[in-house]
Each structure stands twice: as structure tokens, then as C-alpha cells.
Amino acid sequence: MMTNLFSIFDPxxxxxxxxxxxxxxxxxxxxxxxxxxxxxxxxxxxxxxxxILNKELSILLSNSKKPGMTFLLISLFWLISMNNxxxxxxxxxxxxxxIMMTLSLALPIWMxxxxxxxxxxxxxxxxxxxxxxxxxxxxxxxxxxxSISNLIxxxxxxxxxxxxxxxxxxxxxxxxxxAVMSSxxxxxxxxxxxxxxxxxxxxxxxxxxxxxVVLSTLYSTEIH
Amino acid sequence: xxxxxxxxxxxxxxxxxxLSVSQFxxxxxxxxxxxxxxxxxTVTAEERDLxxxxxxxxxxxxxxxxxxxxxxxxxQFFYKKTGVTGPYLFGSGLITYLCSKEIFILEHEFYTxxxxxxxxxxxxxxxxxxxxKYLDKEIAEYEGMWNxxxxxxxxxxxxxxxxxxxxxxxxxxxxxxxxxxxxxxxxQLESEYRHRLMQVYEEVKKRMDYQVQLVNTRRMLxxxxxxxxxxxxxxxxxxxxxxxxxxxxxMSDLKSLAASVH
Numbered sequence: 001m002m003t004n005l006f007s008i009f010d011p012x013x014x015x016x017x018x019x020x021x022x023x024x025x026x027x028x029x030x031x032x033x034x035x036x037x038x039x040x041x042x043x044x045x046x047x048x049x050x051x052i053l054n055k056e057l058s059i060l061l062s063n064s065k066k067p068g069m070t071f072l073l074i075s076l077f078w079l080i081s082m083n084n085x086x087x088x089x090x091x092x093x094x095x096x097x098x099i100m101m102t103l104s105l106a107l108p109i110w111m112x113x114x115x116x117x118x119x120x121x122x123x124x125x126x127x128x129x130x131x132x133x134x135x136x137x138x139x140x141x142x143x144x145x146x147s148i149s150n151l152i153x154x155x156x157x158x159x160x161x162x163x164x165x166x167x168x169x170x171x172x173x174x175x176x177x178x179a180v181m182s183s184x185x186x187x188x189x190x191x192x193x194x195x196x197x198x199x200x201x202x203x204x205x206x207x208x209x210x211x212x213v214v215l216s217t218l219y220s221t222e223i224h
Numbered sequence: 225x226x227x228x229x230x231x232x233x234x235x236x237x238x239x240x241x242x243l244s245v246s247q248f249x250x251x252x253x254x255x256x257x258x259x260x261x262x263x264x265x266t267v268t269a270e271e272r273d274l275x276x277x278x279x280x281x282x283x284x285x286x287x288x289x290x291x292x293x294x295x296x297x298x299x300q301f302f303y304k305k306t307g308v309t310g311p312y313l314f315g316s317g318l319i320t321y322l323c324s325k326e327i328f329i330l331e332h333e334f335y336t337x338x339x340x341x342x343x344x345x346x347x348x349x350x351x352x353x354x355x356x357k358y359l360d361k362e363i364a365e366y367e368g369m370w371n372x373x374x375x376x377x378x379x380x381x382x383x384x385x386x387x388x389x390x391x392x393x394x395x396x397x398x399x400x401x402x403x404x405x406x407x408x409x410x411x412q413l414e415s416e417y418r419h420r421l422m423q424v425y426e427e428v429k430k431r432m433d434y435q436v437q438l439v440n441t442r443r444m445l446x447x448x449x450x451x452x453x454x455x456x457x458x459x460x461x462x463x464x465x466x467x468x469x470x471x472x473x474x475m476s477d478l479k480s481l482a483a484s485v486h
Contacts, residue, residue, distance in 0.1 A: 036282055038367050041359040048362070090337035176332030187335070194339040 008173050009097055009166065020093040024101070027082040050074050053213075060217045064224050076105065077213045084165060084205030088172075088198065097165035099158055106157035109216050114150070117223030128222060153219060157212060164208050168201040292345070 011018035032043045039047060057070040080096055087094025095101045117125045129146045130139050172194065179190040288296035294311075302310040322328035 035280065037370065038363060041356065041363065044359050044362045044366070088336075089340060090333035172336055173332050176335040179335045180330070180332055191335065191339050191342070194336065195343055198336070198339055198343060 005170060005173065006166075008169060009094070011093070021095055021101075023086070023093040024079075024083060024095045026086055026092070027079060030082060030086070031078070050078075053077060053210075057213070057217055060214065061221055064221065073213045073217060076216070077209050080105070080161065080212055081206050081209035084209060085202055087165065087169070088201055088205065094165055094169060097162055097169060099162045102158035102161045103154065106161075106212075106216075107154045110154040110157065110219065113219050113223060121223060125223065157215060161208050161212055164204055168197075168204055172197055172201065292348075 011020040013019040032040060032046070034043065053074050054070050057073055058065055061069055083094065083096045083101075086092050087097065129143045129150075131142065131146070134142050175190055175194050175197065179187045179194075182190070290296060290299060294315075299311050302314065306313070319328075323330065328334075
């Protein structure tokens with residue numbers, strides 16, 4: 001029974017030790033191991049997905065791309081997408097719906113990029129505060145706007161992911177709650193709506209992970 | 225998974241067809257692989273205990289299941305005691321017990337799970353064969369790449385062996401050439417010998433011709449000299465009385481000849 005609508009996101013193990021966060025490590029069980037030379041079907045899917053992602057990120061990183069730069073980003077994508085999509089299954093805790101989790105992913109990335117950029121290419125970073133082609137009258141405001149947009153990047157990255165997850169789960173929970181206390185025919189109709197919503201949610205899980213990773217890539221190309 | 229391991233005895237493992245690992249093993253195992261799941265004899269390190277901890281073999285097909293996710297071994301486990309319907313009754317009884325005692329609560333998560341189950345079954349039935357065919361094609365491509373590499377290496381080595389054999393055959397033919405060359409050289413020597421012999425003969429002939437010419441010239445000179453000397457002595461020996469008589473004789477002969485003609 002839910003005390004409030006957001007209690008689905010609360011840890012349901014003991015108060016002192018929240019073992020919920022162990023669900024973040026579920027990806028280790030779902031990633032197939034490469035003991036044999038020939039990949040299995042699931043491995044081929046995952047390898048193909050990683051190859052496509054690698055190509056996309058290499059295009060984005062085009063001038064400053066060194067071999068192996070995409071590994072961190074692809075692993076990040078895998079972590080976030082697995083956590084998101086496994087959280088859709090019943091009774092599995094969605095760790096990426098908590099800002100604690102997403103901020104601990106976004107903040108180090110952003111902090112690294114900012115510190116590296118500002119300490120090493122200071123004039124470059126200052127120059128980026130005024131984008132190319134701004135009319136001179138707007139330059140003052142552009143500096144303000146660009147610096148604020150730089151500063152809120154960790155918040156946007158984390159909150160975007162968390163809010164998407166919360167919103168999706170909340171909708172599903174609301175629908176299911178109304179299905180619990182209704183007749184069979186209503187339940188069937190609600191189930192159809194839930195199926196549509198679940199399809200959307202699975203897409204959102206992958207897309208949000210992709211967006212997170214692509215934005216991190218773009219932020220890192222800005223400092224070059 | 226763990227239940228399967230618990231129920232599965234060693235005897236069952238041999239019945240499952242497995243893809244032997246040693247086909248692709250890089251270590252020195254030269255024995256051919258067997259189609260059944262027998263452990264190939266390989267060269268292994270002494271630290272590894274292969275009897276109690278055998279290397280995992282990859283099954284060719286996934287384990288048999290009923291209703292999509294319940295392993296067949298569970299049904300076999302029940303079969304002896306309860307027959308065919310045993311596991312189904314056990315399952316439905318268990319579900320009824322859990323639901324009625326509210327141990328398994330049909331809350332909002334359950335309906336989400338139900339929708340997910342419907343989606344997964346639909347997707348597996350509809351897209352399953354297509355996706356598996358595509359993935360099997362990719363796997364075959366991957367395996368084909370390894371096999372192609374192996375086959376092309378084997379082929380290149382075989383070609384090298386054939387080339388080597390051909391070279392050896394060519395060299396055998398060279399042996400025939402030795403005799404021909406030897407004969408050729410002998411012929412050349414013979415012709416040179418004869419040529420030189422000819423030269424010697426001609427030189428000798430030249431010398432001898434010279435000597436002959438020398439002798440002939442000497443004789444001619446001597447003869448001429450003698451003739452001249454004889455003529456001179458004869459002319460010297462002729463007295464004027466004789467000359468006059470000779471002349472008169474000649475004139476009378478001429479007259480008689482002229483008279484005979486007329």
C-alpha cells in the first residue's frame with residue numbers, strides 16, 4: 001500500500017541500511033561474458049549497439065578524437081539504459097530516478113570538464129562565452145546567459161534523467177492503481193493503455209541514456 | 225539456473241550436444257574434436273584440476289522449457305511421483321496459496337508486470353524468428369570470418385607446398401639438362417678440335433706448297449738458263465761457211481716449193 005504517490009521511489013529495505021542501491025549492479029548480471037570466441041545472439045546485439053554508438057560519438061568528437069575516448073561514454077550509456085529499462089520491471093528499484101544517483105553521474109563529468117577547461121584553456125573558455133555571430137549590442141547579455149547555462153549543466157543533466165524516470169513510473173503507477181480497484185473490463189482497457197505507455201517508457205529509457213551521453217560528449221568537445 | 229545445476233547429474237551432460245571449445249583454442253591440442261560433449265584431451269597447466277572443475281562447454285541449443293520459462297528438468301523431477309499433471313497442479317496450488325494468503329499481493333506492480341508479460345510474449349512470438357535469423361546470420365558471419373582466416377591460411381600453406389613440389393619437379397628436369405649441356409660442351413670441344421686440326425693441315429699445306437713452288441721455280445729457271453746457254457753455244461758454234469750453205473739450201477727449197485705450187 002502506498003502512503004503517497006512517491007513512495008514507490010522510496011527504499012523498501014531497512015531504514016538504516018538501504019540495500020536498494022544494489023539494484024544498480026544488476027547490469028553485471030545482464031551483461032553476457034565473453035568466455036568463448038564466437039559471440040552468442042545477445043552478445044551480437046550488444047556489440048552491434050556499442051559499434052553504432054561508437055560511430056555516433058566518434059562523429060561528434062571528430063577533431064579531438066583519440067582511440068578509446070568513447071569507452072567511458074559507452075559504459076555510461078550501458079549503465080544508465082540498463083538501470084532505466086530494468087526499473088520498468090515490477091518490484092525492481094529504479095536507481096536513476098533518484099537525483100542522488102544521476103547527480104553523482106553528472107557532476108563529476110561536468111566538474112572535470114570545467115576544471116580542465118578553465119585551468120588549461122582559460123582564454124578559450126572565456127571566448128566561448130560569446131558565441132560566434134552575436135550582434136555587439138547583445139554581447140553583455142550573452143556572457144550572462146552563457147555562464148548561467150554552463151553553471152546549470154550538471155543540474156540539467158541529472159534532473160532531466162531523474163524527472164523522465166519519475167514521470168514515466170508515476171504514470172504507470174497511477175494507471176495500475178486504478179486497475180487494482182476496478183472491474184475486469186476496465187482492467188483490460190487500462191492494460192492496453194499501459195502497454196502503450198510501457199512501449200513509450202522503454203523508448204524513453206534508451207533515449208534518455210543516449211541524450212545524457214551525447215550531451216556529455218558535446219560538453220567535452222567544447223573545451224578542446 | 226541453480227536448480228538445473230542441482231538436478232542435472234553428470235550423465236545428463238554427455239547427452240547434451242555441445243560445441244567443443246578446443247576448435248578455437250590456441251593452445252596445443254592436436255586431437256580432433258568429438259561431436260558429443262566429451263572433454264577433449266588437451267595440454268593443460270598442472271594447477272588446474274580438470275576432473276572436479278571441468279572447463280565450461282557451450283551448449284548448442286538452449287535448455288528445453290515448458291510454457292516459455294519453466295525448465296523441463298522440473299517436470300521430470302515430478303514425473304516419478306505425480307505423473308504428468310503433477311507440476312501443473314503444484315504450480316497452480318502454489319499460486320492460489322500465495323494469492324489467497326496475500327503473500328503475493330496483487331498490487332499496482334503486478335498489473336504492470338502483467339502488461340510487460342503480454343508485451344514480451346507478443347514480441348517474442350512476432351519478432352522472435354526474424355530477430356534470431358538476423359542474429360544467427362551475424363554469428364555465422366563472425367564464425368565465417370574466423371573460419372575464412374583459418375581456411376585461407378591452410379590454403380596458402382597448401383599452395384606453398386604445391387609450389388615447392390613443382391620446384392622440386394622442375395629441378396628434376398634440370399638433371400636432364402645436365403646431360404644435354406654436357407653433350408653440347410663435348411660437341412663444341414669436338415668442333416673446335418676439328419677446326420684447329422683443319423688449321424694445322426692448311427698451314428702445313430701452305431708450307432709444302434711453298435716448297436713445291438720453290439722447287440718448280442728453281443727448275444724453270446734452270447731450264448731456261450740451260451736453253452739459253454745451249455742456244456747461245458749453238459749460235460756461237462755456227463761458222464759463216466755453214467751459214468751460207470744453210471741459207472742457199474733454204475732458198476733452193478723455197479724455189480722448188482714455189483715451182484710445185486704453180
